[in-house]
Amino acid sequence: MTATPGEPSPVRGRIADAAALQVRDVCKVYPSPDGGEVLVLDRMSLSVRPGEMVSLLGPNGCGKSTLLRMIAGLDQPTSGDLRLGNQPITAPSAERGLMFQDPNLFPWLTVRRNIQAGLVARGVLREHRHEAEEFLRLVGLEAFADVYPHQLSGGMAQRAALARALVNRPAVLLLDEPLGALDQFTRMRMQDEVVRLWQTRGTTMVLVTHDIDEAIYMSDRIALMTPRPGRIDRLIDITMPRPRQRTSPQFLELRTAILEMLNFAGGAKDGSA
Ligand SMILES: Nc1ncnc2c1ncn2[C@@H]1O[C@H](COP(=O)(O)OP(=O)(O)O)[C@@H](O)[C@H]1O
Ligand SMILES: [Mg+2]
Incomplete structure (x- = not known):
């Protein structure tokens, strides 16, 4: 179900535009409403390979959007550093595209x-x-x-x-719950659409999602995040061949495993639902 971390992902499509993304030891502190401070990300590190699709899966408020904003260059880390290729990320750039739940047309x-x-x-x-x-x-x-x-x-x-x-x-496309407002059928069609474009273009993609099935269906790797202060709890390689079958035993096995990792399997302790 999981593969050796660090294995290169298979080369697909045209990857000329793709770039590796490095997030190293990033901390982010925001002022809290009571005048104090809140640590949102705590020494978060993540490497994304050129042309890879990585999903960030984690509870509300664990800093997923904060991280994407920093990769986009819209916000700065309190400490640590972010790089695309060999370049430090300091400001927004057309090489880092963003897409949100609201299409913002x-x-x-x-x-x-x-x-x-x-x-x-x-x-x-x-x-x-x-x-x-x-x-x-x-x-x-x-x-x-x-x-x-x-x-x-x-x-x-x-x-x-x-x-x-x-x-x-863009060398990397950052997707912040882009399909979250769609009905389930449209959402599944759009997942295919995004995967198809990703395969055609070979763009490196970081996808924030709440949806475990979406993460399994789309990603090369899933980064499970801890509750706030967020950091990567574990990385899961998804080696299932594409196009993936949402109903395959492998898919369902992985889904169960992730639910268990997140302690949402239900009825685990006393056997009741
Ligand atoms: N500009 C900001 N100023 C102060 N607090 C913020 C700001 N942006 C986000 N936060 C806080 O940081 C935490 C993480 O937010 P966010 O990154 O949006 O989480 P997620 O996307 O994982 O749900 C939340 O507690 C949020 O209130
Ligand atoms: Mg968010």
């Missing part, structure tokens, strides 16, 4: 213009216009290119957000 722009927005911001629309069209196609929204966000379903809006994040060809 610009309501006054069409789907096409939303997807082009990152290129416009970088002043490279003229040279890269065809890439916006390519991603529009890749996420299956060609027919909706001239439509405004309010006319899209939740799943379509998330696909537009995904295309918008990928159009800058």
Whole structure:
């Protein structure tokens, strides 16, 4: 079920844009509402290989979003360091894309213009216009290119957000519960969509999720986090071949194992439910 840590993940797709991510001994302290301080992350370390998909799974408030914000360069660690490739992360950059639960599309722009927005911001629309069209196609929204966000379903809006994040060809894509607001069926379809894009593009991805099945279905590795102050409790390699079967014995075995690790298996002590 688990493999040797440190084994390189299989090379897939085009990994030219991918980069390794290093989080080393990161602590994050925030001011608390009572005037004190709260330690949110406690010497957290994590290495993500180029082109790898790693899920962060952990209880509410353990610092998952804080970590993603620091990787994005939107917030600074109190101590420790973060690197992408050989470069320290100090500020936001187009090489680190972000996607949230809320698709955050610009309501006054069409789907096409939303997807082009990152290129416009970088002043490279003229040279890269065809890439916006390519991603529009890749996420299956060609027919909706001239439509405004309010006319899209939740799943379509998330696909537009995904295309918008990928159009800058980020070396790493950071996904903070991106599918959390979708109904279960749309969510499962979108998981396939994200995996497909990840396989096509080879982008390094860090996915925050509450959903154990989603983490097993999508990831090369799952990083289980402790309650706050958060750090990695354990790393689980998912070696099941892809596409994965949600109902396979291996899948269910792993799900049970993770529930037990999180002490949520239920009825464990006295045999009652
Ligand atoms: N900007 C901030 N200022 C103060 N406290 C914060 C800030 N951002 C997050 N926190 C606190 O840090 C803790 C972790 O938050 P977060 O990273 O959002 O957790 P998670 O995403 O794992 O649910 C929470 O207790 C939250 O209240
Ligand atoms: Mg969060």
